[in-house]
Structure formats: C-alpha cells, structure tokens
Amino acid sequence: MTSTIQKPRILVTRAIFPQVIERLAAHFEVEANPADDLWDRAELLRRLQGKVGVFTTGVERIDAALLSQCPDLKICANMTVGYNNFDLQAMTAAGVLGTNAPDVLTETTADFGFALLMATARRVTESEHFLRAGQWTRWSYDMFSGAEVHGSTLGILGMGRIGQAIARRGALGFGMQVIYHNRSPLSATLEQECKARYVSKEDLLKSADHLVLVVPYSAASHHSIGAAELGLMKPTATLINIARGGIVDDAALAKALKSRVIAAAGLDVFEGEPSVHPELLQVPNVVLTPHIASATEGTRRAMADLAVNNLVGYLVQGWAVTPLNPEVNAAA
Numbered sequence: 001m002t003s004t005i006q007k008p009r010i011l012v013t014r015a016i017f018p019q020v021i022e023r024l025a026a027h028f029e030v031e032a033n034p035a036d037d038l039w040d041r042a043e044l045l046r047r048l049q050g051k052v053g054v055f056t057t058g059v060e061r062i063d064a065a066l067l068s069q070c071p072d073l074k075i076c077a078n079m080t081v082g083y084n085n086f087d088l089q090a091m092t093a094a095g096v097l098g099t100n101a102p103d104v105l106t107e108t109t110a111d112f113g114f115a116l117l118m119a120t121a122r123r124v125t126e127s128e129h130f131l132r133a134g135q136w137t138r139w140s141y142d143m144f145s146g147a148e149v150h151g152s153t154l155g156i157l158g159m160g161r162i163g164q165a166i167a168r169r170g171a172l173g174f175g176m177q178v179i180y181h182n183r184s185p186l187s188a189t190l191e192q193e194c195k196a197r198y199v200s201k202e203d204l205l206k207s208a209d210h211l212v213l214v215v216p217y218s219a220a221s222h223h224s225i226g227a228a229e230l231g232l233m234k235p236t237a238t239l240i241n242i243a244r245g246g247i248v249d250d251a252a253l254a255k256a257l258k259s260r261v262i263a264a265a266g267l268d269v270f271e272g273e274p275s276v277h278p279e280l281l282q283v284p285n286v287v288l289t290p291h292i293a294s295a296t297e298g299t300r301r302a303m304a305d306l307a308v309n310n311l312v313g314y315l316v317q318g319w320a321v322t323p324l325n326p327e328v329n330a331a332a
C-alpha cells in the first residue's frame, strides 16, 4: 500500500506569473486564481479554509474577524511593500506572520514618481489630449507653459527608501533643492547622500514647488493632505501622490485644483480605488494613472518572488525573509 504525504495547502488570491505558481507548487498544494476573479470577503474566507499560507496582493483585508475563522493560517505574504491591508496587531495576536516586499521596487517606484512629477509639472497629458482632440492649430508663446523642474524645490513627505531614491534623482539629476519631512530625521550621512534637508511639515508645504507623497498609509496619515494643507501650498505648486489613496482627501484636492489653490497634481493612488473621485476626472490639471508605480515586468517579478521566498522560507524552513511582526517569526 502506498501512502501519499499531503503537502501544506496555500492560496494565491490573484492571477500571477506562472513561474510563481510553479515555484510554490514544488512545496505546497496551491489553490490559484488563474482567471483573476475578484473574490469578495466571504469568498476569500471560504477559500482560506484549510490553508496555512496565503499569497496576497496588498488589498485583501486580513483582520481579527477573518483570522478567527481561519485557524490553520500561519502566514500572509503580500507581494507589495505597502501592508495597510494587514491588521498586524490582530495577526500577531492570532500567531499569524505578515510579510511584505520592500527594497525590490524602490528604484522603479522612484522612477515613476519622477515621471509623474515631470508629466504633471510640464502638462504632458493635458497637452496630449489637446493635440489628439485636433485643437492644435497654431503655436503660441504661452501654450501649455508649465512649472520649472530643474533648480526648483522638491519636497518629500515620508523619507523611507523610496523617498530617498526620489531625493537622489531630484538633487543629483535635476539640481533641485530637496527638503523633506518624516517621523524622524535621517542620519547626517543619509541626509548628505540624498542632499536633503529636514523641515517641519508646515515648512514643507509652504516651500515645495513639487511635493511628493511617499508616506505609508495608516490611521495617522489618513487625510494628512486636506483642504488646510493644500491651502498652505504655493499656488504654483504641484502635488504628487504615489503612496496610498486616503493620504490625500481627494474631494478637497479636486476642489483645490478646480479653484487653482495649487497648480496641478499627479495621482497614481486614490481613495477607494479603482474608483476615482468623479470631480478629479473633470479637472484638466491632474495627471491620473491606475496605481502602476511599481509596474515593470522585472520589478513585479521580483516582488512576487520575494512573497514566494517568504512563504517557502517560513513554512518550509521556519524563517521569513521580510517579516513585519517578527515576534511571530521568532516563535515559529
């Protein structure tokens, strides 16, 4: 009589590179979602039954209510650096490890932050729409004149790895004066390397010609840019959000753009995405992209690979590469 040893079961919530599924299948019985169906919470809960691990994409809410009904679950591995979908306290209490995917997307995301800044300041999409609509009939001296980028003041809110990578691009590539605000200042060495100067949030808002948001989303950062903060910015300033929806009050921003409280905005993330505040869709002085800052093939593969490394590392070898609640990792 032959006995088959059951592999541990894991869930992959969304369609992903086939190689990811192959790597996981070497160790686990994998329930994947090749059709990329969007599961609601009840469906996610149903599919999590009997699973010890789940490959998540940064949007699946993992909280106490869900965990109380998933007694077998040991690890949730986000393929994103952001992890505001995890209630880490509840996960730690339930002995469930959370992991994310830092570092591998830093430079790609910073590239995109800069692309969005350039497109916004120099009115790239607005002028392209004008051209495509057949409205370009003659040259004029002030047509789509935008904001200067080189030599201007770059403000960065949130000076983690991505913020620092944006600072280096601004200072070294574009001769910008870089100022930043963060929970705590960087070390003198890092400040020197990024050529960045720490200022208060108020000074940041008042002084930046281009303000890039790279702060993680949490209850504390919810609507940290609203009407009052926008009111402190220069009327010529641009605002770039590549962090998370909800950090900016999108309704207040749409109003501020409409009444030219600030000149323009570039947004890759939105409150309640993929829905976008209808008034943002109406104003011309905003560049809108569908949460693609880390979207190059190489980077998305690296992000997914890191999530796989975390699942295999933790469930097979007993340690994860990038644990968010390492106290659970240590107890394994």
Ligand code: DGY
Binding pocket: 058, 079, 080, 081, 082, 083, 105, 243, 294
């Ligand atoms: C992340 O990794 O958090 C990015 O926003 C991509 O989703």
